[in-house]
Amino acid sequence: MARSAKPDTNTPALPATYEEALAELEQLVGRMESGALPLDQLSTSYARGAQLLQFCRTRLEAVEQQVKLLEDGQLKRWDEA
Incomplete structure (x- = not known):
């Protein structure tokens, strides 16, 4: 049985x-x-x-999706995108 990796605390x-x-x-x-x-x-x-960059990209993509929805006349919270 394979052991699962422990999260890095x-x-x-x-x-x-x-x-x-x-x-x-x-700063980094x-x-x-x-x-x-x-x-x-x-x-x-x-x-x-790399972790922070991925976080930022994910947030930017969510906001971009919200803008697209707004342009289509639909309103949806950005964290639901």
């Missing part, structure tokens, strides 16, 4: 808003670009950045 929770995620992502990129991060932190930072 060291991974920080995703931010509550797009703006918070974007701010964290910008700045630290990575500075070249001051050790290799192991660089790897962890890259993984967190």
Whole structure:
């Protein structure tokens, strides 16, 4: 029987808003670009950045769907899209 992977309890929770995620992502990129991060932190930072980027993309896609619905004369909450 295959063992299921345990969730990583060291991974920080995703931010509550797009703006918070974007701010964290910008700070993370700045630290990575500075070249001051050790290799192991660089790897962890890259993984967190990918997570934040996916979160932002998902939020943007939801808002884009809401705009499309509004253009069609239908109103639907963005988090239901």
